[in-house]
Amino acid sequence: MDLTVGPIAFFWSAEQVRAFYRTLADTPVQRVVIGEWVCSKRLPFWQHEIPAAVEVLQAAGKEVALSTLTLITLKRERRQTAELFASGLPVEIADLGALKHLPQGAPFWVGPTVNVYNEGTLEWLAAQGAQRICLPPELPLESVAQLAQAGRQAGVAVEVWGHGRAPLAISGRCYHARLHDRAKDSCQFVCAEDPDGRTVETLEGQPFLTVNGVQTLSYTQMTVARQVDALRQAGVAALRLSPQPGDFAAVTRLYARLLDKGLDPGDALADLRRIQPGAIFAQGFLEGRPGAAPCP
Amino acid sequence: MTQRPTLPPLLMRLPPPPLSRPVLGLALTAFLRRIAAREPTILSRLGPYAGSRFLLDVSDAPMLLLMQPQARRLTAHSRHAPAPEHDAAIRGGLAAFLAMLHGAEDGDALFFSGELQIGGDTSAVLALRNALDDAELDLTEELAALTGRPLDRWLRRASALVARKSGLVLSRQEVMA
Amino acid sequence: MMELVCPAGTPAALRAAVDAGAHTVYCGFADETNARNFPGLNFSREELAEGVAYAHARGAHVLVAINTFPRAGDQALWHRAVADAARLGADAVILADPGLIAHAANAHPGLRLHLSVQAAAANPDAINFYAETFGIRRVVLPRVLSVEEITAINREIDVETEVFVFGGLCVMAEGRCSLSSYATGLSPNMNGVCSPASHVAYADVAGNHEARLGDFLIHRTPKGMPVPYPTLCKGCFTSADGKGDSQTGHIFEDPASLDATRLIPALQKAGVRALKIEGRQRSRAYVAQVVRAFRAAVEAAEQGAPMPEGLLARLTEGQAATTGAYAKTWR
Numbered sequence: 161m162d163l164t165v166g167p168i169a170f171f172w173s174a175e176q177v178r179a180f181y182r183t184l185a186d187t188p189v190q191r192v193v194i195g196e197w198v199c200s201k202r203l204p205f206w207q208h209e210i211p212a213a214v215e216v217l218q219a220a221g222k223e224v225a226l227s228t229l230t231l232i233t234l235k236r237e238r239r240q241t242a243e244l245f246a247s248g249l250p251v252e253i254a255d256l257g258a259l260k261h262l263p264q265g266a267p268f269w270v271g272p273t274v275n276v277y278n279e280g281t282l283e284w285l286a287a288q289g290a291q292r293i294c295l296p297p298e299l300p301l302e303s304v305a306q307l308a309q310a311g312r313q314a315g316v317a318v319e320v321w322g323h324g325r326a327p328l329a330i331s332g333r334c335y336h337a338r339l340h341d342r343a344k345d346s347c348q349f350v351c352a353e354d355p356d357g358r359t360v361e362t363l364e365g366q367p368f369l370t371v372n373g374v375q376t377l378s379y380t381q382m383t384v385a386r387q388v389d390a391l392r393q394a395g396v397a398a399l400r401l402s403p404q405p406g407d408f409a410a411v412t413r414l415y416a417r418l419l420d421k422g423l424d425p426g427d428a429l430a431d432l433r434r435i436q437p438g439a440i441f442a443q444g445f446l447e448g449r450p451g452a453a454p455c456p
Numbered sequence: 457m458t459q460r461p462t463l464p465p466l467l468m469r470l471p472p473p474p475l476s477r478p479v480l481g482l483a484l485t486a487f488l489r490r491i492a493a494r495e496p497t498i499l500s501r502l503g504p505y506a507g508s509r510f511l512l513d514v515s516d517a518p519m520l521l522l523m524q525p526q527a528r529r530l531t532a533h534s535r536h537a538p539a540p541e542h543d544a545a546i547r548g549g550l551a552a553f554l555a556m557l558h559g560a561e562d563g564d565a566l567f568f569s570g571e572l573q574i575g576g577d578t579s580a581v582l583a584l585r586n587a588l589d590d591a592e593l594d595l596t597e598e599l600a601a602l603t604g605r606p607l608d609r610w611l612r613r614a615s616a617l618v619a620r621k622s623g624l625v626l627s628r629q630e631v632m633a
Numbered sequence: 634m635m636e637l638v639c640p641a642g643t644p645a646a647l648r649a650a651v652d653a654g655a656h657t658v659y660c661g662f663a664d665e666t667n668a669r670n671f672p673g674l675n676f677s678r679e680e681l682a683e684g685v686a687y688a689h690a691r692g693a694h695v696l697v698a699i700n701t702f703p704r705a706g707d708q709a710l711w712h713r714a715v716a717d718a719a720r721l722g723a724d725a726v727i728l729a730d731p732g733l734i735a736h737a738a739n740a741h742p743g744l745r746l747h748l749s750v751q752a753a754a755a756n757p758d759a760i761n762f763y764a765e766t767f768g769i770r771r772v773v774l775p776r777v778l779s780v781e782e783i784t785a786i787n788r789e790i791d792v793e794t795e796v797f798v799f800g801g802l803c804v805m806a807e808g809r810c811s812l813s814s815y816a817t818g819l820s821p822n823m824n825g826v827c828s829p830a831s832h833v834a835y836a837d838v839a840g841n842h843e844a845r846l847g848d849f850l851i852h853r854t855p856k857g858m859p860v861p862y863p864t865l866c867k868g869c870f871t872s873a874d875g876k877g878d879s880q881t882g883h884i885f886e887d888p889a890s891l892d893a894t895r896l897i898p899a900l901q902k903a904g905v906r907a908l909k910i911e912g913r914q915r916s917r918a919y920v921a922q923v924v925r926a927f928r929a930a931v932e933a934a935e936q937g938a939p940m941p942e943g944l945l946a947r948l949t950e951g952q953a954a955t956t957g958a959y960a961k962t963w964r
Contacts, residue, residue, distance in 0.1 A: 230809075231753075231777070231806055231809075232755065232756050232758070232759075233755050233756050233777070233778065233782060235785075238756055238757075238758055241758075255755075256731065256752075256754075256759060256762070257754060257755070257758045257759025257760075257762060258758070259762055260758035260759065260761060260762040261758065273809060275729075275730065275731075275808060275809070275822060277702035277703065277704065277705065277730065277822065277823065278702065278703040278704065278705045278706075278707075278708050278730065278732050278733075279705055279706075279708065279732070280703065280708055280731075280732025280735065280736055281702075281731045281732030281733075282732070283732070284731055284732050284735045285731070296811070296822075297811065298811040298814045298815075298820055298823065299705075299823075302705070303704060303705040303706070306705035306706040326811070326815075328810065328811045328812050329806070329809065329810040329811065329812050329866075330806050330809050330810075331777060331804055332775075332776075332778065332806070332958045333777075333804055333885075333886075333958070335884060335885060338884070339872060339874070339880055339884065353875055354874075354875065358872055358874065359872060359873070360871070360872045360884055361870060361871050361872065362849050362850045362851075362868075362870060362871075363850050363853050363869060363870070363871060363881070364850050365871075366848075366849065366850070368849055368870065369815075369870075371872065371884070376805070376812065376885075445815075448818060449818050450814070450815065450816055450818045450848070451811065451814055451815040451816075451818070452815050452847075452848070452849075
């Protein structure tokens with residue numbers, strides 16, 4: 161089992177992006193997915209950082225893929241998707257419609273926002289050329305095990321959501337803009353004010369969700385730290401770590417130690433709490449419970 | 457925030473005749489008893505909730521009703537004693553209950569508007585509502601069947617009259633294309 | 634005339650919809666294979682056969698929604714549902730999962746396939762991909778699109794489009810939302826339920842009505858005011874920005890429901906083939922009233938007459954209606 165770093169969910173400045181990937185080059189992760197995952201309006205602000213980031217990561221021996229958007233609707237977005245496939249790098253699809261642009265026989269990866277719930281879909285994607293599939297975060301362990309087995313037979317590496325705020329929903333509406341009484345088309349990029357998303361609490365003050373433009377993430381930091389052994393036994397090929405502000409490199413090192421058995425899963429949570437003070441860690445999804453159910 | 461919705465115009469139009477409500481409360485009791493005893497499709501639609509105990513708190517009725525579909529039992533309970541043990545409760549006016557039973561009103565609309573309130577096992581209430589909706593029940597016809605000739609014809613006429621006067625829905629609403 | 638596609642959660646509702654003028658009725662089997670897997674709802678195999686006979690005798694069509702995502706290791710349940718729908722004479726099946734669509738296309742080549750809104754095919758590329766790969770004949774468009782976008786999509790595709798015009802409104806792209814399982818463990822994709830009643834609790838606390846979903850407070854209203862059903866994305870929440878300015882309200886969507894009656898002429902012009910009414914969980918009374926009103930509306934549209942307005946306001950949740958994403962400002 162190894163580590164994949166997913167695309168950055170939030171609207172970070174070009175400098176933040178540059179610093180992030182430079183630091184990431186020195187971390188024990190095997191592969192990195194780069195690209196605008198959430199809102200195409202953000203892309204012009206940082207896309208010029210992508211070539212350098214790819215270069216620095218590849219130079220450090222990482223495998224790099226480019227991500228599509230999660231929800232592709234506009235002409236411009238469709239064109240950008242087609243351009244990704246012309247880049248020569250593997251493309252990770254975050255919206256199934258991206259396959260329309262797949263060059264004949266080209267391999268691709270599948271991100272966690274594509275609905276792969278069963279062997280039938282996995283095998284069909286494999287037949288289309290999928291090499292890696294990161295499963296939707298809401299799947300329970302029984303399904304993950306079935307899919308990992310099907311993946312082995314079909315020659316597809318199966319990944320699970322390993323760490324970070326989980327993508328729960330995507331919308332045509334921008335909730336960041338709505339919170340500022342603006343429409344999506346005149347958002348003035350308010351999501352940039354919240355590099356870790358904007359917290360939504362219940363009326364009782366319980367932190368619940370995280371708004372990130374058109375995307376809704378969990379408030380809780382999903383972590384499979386305690387289930388690493390079960391996932392290994394199930395035949396899962398990789399854990400996906402989702403970029404976040406703070407000492408992300410420390411997060412990657414912690415999971416690397418877990419995978420190398422240099423860290424006891426029972427101790428992992430205490431370490432995570434030191435790295436991300438104040439965070440609520442959860443992993444109900446894998447246990448078939450509410451995803452928000454906090455780790456004990 | 458949601459606004460207090462208006463009652464259906466039909467229900468607002470006239471105050472009910474003073475005698476009709478207790479009589480109808482008794483009729484409703486007889487009706488529900490027959491439902492519990494007779495309708496196999498209701499039981500199969502209820503599925504795992506057939507064994508649930510439903511407290512029906514009709515605010516116009518003198519007693520609380522406890523409906524246990526699986527046991528085919530309907531019992532009346534005093535309002536002055538603690539409510540009997542139950543899994544789910546529906547509270548509201550007679551008009552709202554009858555409207556829901558007869559398919560004159562959407563159950564969801566009645567719940568959304570607050571005319572019916574639910575407590576306890578929400579799934580069980582949903583199952584009951586859906587099962588009753590599919591059963592296409594008719595209180596007047598049920599009572600007519602219960603009383604038999606020659607009262608049945610009188611009852612149908614009387615029911616239409618009471619319905620007109622009270623605004624209560626006493627017969628199944630037929631769908632007109 | 635545009636085709637009116639109407640919901641039926643029970644055989645009684647199916648008959649009510651057909652009698653009220655539905656061209657087509659959609660329904661599902663009473664299990665996890667459909668996205669309205671609610672207690673007391675849906676059809677047995679026998680009931681579907683009877684429903685198909687009733688509809689066909691009156692010139693109406695029946696579609697069977699098998700639009701959840703089959704559980705790994707348990708796909709047979711979904712495959713059986715497709716086979717039974719075909720055997721019982723359904724005019725089409727409405728599917729969302731690519732694996733299941735691939736299976737249906739292979740195993741039942743004569744069966745008409747519709748792409749469910751749960752598949753969230755939101756652009757011409759996705760739709761054409763499904764059409765070319767599986768022979769999908771109609772796509773139900775996600776409720777994230779504006780009328781302009783629907784017009785543009787129809788110019789680039791060959792398959793029929795169907796859009797929602799009335800009923801509950803998903804603010805998220807359907808089929809791509811795990812909010813419900815985040816709070817309850819049960820989701821539309823896996824279990825065919827959203828914010829399920831089994832995890833709903835109403836309580837009166839300190840002079841307020843409260844509605845909870847799982848461990849989370851979704852609505853709180855003063856006593857005497859109705860408390861809406863705690864559908865997660867319609868809940869009342871609070872959020873503070875970086876400066877500590879806090880907002881409380883319906884952060885995702887007001888508890889309004891969709892009513893696109895007045896957009897019917899525009900949708901017709903946009904090339905939309907069929908109009909869909911949401912609400913398999915609603916009663917036959919609701920279905921009959923809505924279907925009657927919309928049948929009149931599509932007939933008026935056919936003749937270029939103005940749309941009847943506000944007929945159905947009382948039937949919408951919380952008595953407020955919106956045209957949703959069809960108007961671009963909604964975003």
